[in-house]
Amino acid sequence: MVTVSDRSSRGARPDTSGPLLAELLRGIGLDVGEVVLVPDEVEAVQEALRAAAREAYDLVVTTGGTGLAPRDVTPEATAPLLDRTVPGLAEALRARGADTVPTAVLSRGLVGTIGSTLVVNLPGSTGGVRDGVAVLAPVLEHALAQLRGGGDHGPPGG
Amino acid sequence: MVTVSDRSSRGARPDTSGPLLAELLRGIGLDVGEVVLVPDEVEAVQEALRAAAREAYDLVVTTGGTGLAPRDVTPEATAPLLDRTVPGLAEALRARGADTVPTAVLSRGLVGTIGSTLVVNLPGSTGGVRDGVAVLAPVLEHALAQLRGGGDHGPPGG
Amino acid sequence: MVTVSDRSSRGARPDTSGPLLAELLRGIGLDVGEVVLVPDEVEAVQEALRAAAREAYDLVVTTGGTGLAPRDVTPEATAPLLDRTVPGLAEALRARGADTVPTAVLSRGLVGTIGSTLVVNLPGSTGGVRDGVAVLAPVLEHALAQLRGGGDHGPPGG
Secondary structure, three states: OEEEOHHHHOOOOOOOHHHHHHHHHHHOOOOOOOOEEEOOOHHHHHHHHHHHHHOOOOEEEEEOOOOOOOOOOHHHHHHHHOOEEOHHHHHHHHHHHHHHOHHHHHOOOOEEEEOOEEEEEEOOOHHHHHHHHHHHHHHHHHHHHHHOOOOOOOOOOO | OEEEOHHHHOOOOOOOHHHHHHHHHHHOOOOOOOOEEEOOOHHHHHHHHHHHHHOOOOEEEEEOOOOOOOOOOHHHHHHHHOOEEOHHHHHHHHHHHHHHOHHHHHOOOOEEEEOOEEEEEEOOOHHHHHHHHHHHHHHHHHHHHHHOOOOOOOOOOO | OEEEOHHHHOOOOOOOHHHHHHHHHHHOOOOOOOOEEEOOOHHHHHHHHHHHHHOOOOEEEEEOOOOOOOOOOHHHHHHHHOOEEOHHHHHHHHHHHHHHOHHHHHOOOOEEEEOOEEEEEEOOOHHHHHHHHHHHHHHHHHHHHHHOOOOOOOOOOO
16 A cells, blocks of 8 residues: 655655555455555655565555646556556546546546556545545455456456 | 457357357347457467458457456457557446446456457456447447548547 | 648638637637647647647647547547546546447547646547537646646645
8 A cells, every 4th residue: 555645755744545545445354564655756656566566465556646747656657567457447436536526537547467466546635545445345356366367267357 | 259268269168258249249230250269368369350350350359358367368469459449439348337247347358440440359258248239339330430431530439 | 729620621611610619618718829720640730739739738629530530640649749648538528428429439539748738639529529628627727737736736636
């Protein structure tokens, strides 16, 4: 779990999305390992993602840095590390958010895989985090089982 | 029409999605030509797509290999062959599926063109095939007319 | 604002989408600067986009050339010029259109940024233009503020 935020990483603002994300992920039955707070910098985000993939976490969720501001670089940091993208999850995250907040369509967050680790970029807002976990919850078990090579890599995602 | 499935291609399981797909495509008025069954391997999928493009089929639909399992390589096989992608159709296929099966968002299927051939990756499930043909049916005639250079490459896709 | 159309650019047909687009953008409070009419050619579209980015317009909207016809090259012309893509806006434009016209899913239009200029490809139909402006209107102010580096590049797009 990685919070990407200049302000929070330098202590200028408490990180609210990160703790909320951890709590929500625990709420859907996940063990939440390391929680990392990094600034809006490509290198810092990539280092956190690489470390998580090395630990072979099933899932790494980032929050923050997905918008249009010049400092929003989470998608740019994530893209070159992904083996495969899962565009449908990124679409679903945006569509869900847009039901309540029109500007959710501006999130450029990616979903994809590094090895057997699923990587999800969520927006930095607490609403975006709530919507994101709500979208992930019903499909996560299936996604992770597929990534581990289980089943017949079959219906209906298959 | 290409079914991508390790199990079916080696005869370990009958291919149910392929025959259903052929039946549904005939049901919307198409002449279904060759039906090919290949294993989940990039080379095999690409060979089948290249053969179909050489035959100048209007439409090639694949079923299977679009999920997250390590052996799911249909999008990876398809991507480098496409001249242009049609992301809106891929989005619509996933959105339609998700109304009934949440995990439909995990399908990584692509839609695009090779020359004037429209290529569509559908999931391997019979439900995914049904949803896919339902999404294609109302737009297919318009899409194929545009690809053949007809009309004013005009509204509303234009 | 760029209308991309062979017929209109050579005077064979009046450009109806361009004037409508200008009127609608003014209607949501924007100052509309240059209005350019170019043929369906990669070079011509790129020249118009580059000129607009040099002028540091906040927003450049193109209309036309997003379909599947061989001459539809607006996305191909736009893609290499973009610093970043904003896939969610492109998805929202298609989804909105599809509520009224099924073939809206065939639009391959991109949304992205060149420097701090937001670039939006709309379809060439008047319906596509209307739907497009309706989708842009509620998020445009937020998007442009983010691009200018304002705010905390924060919620909810952030």
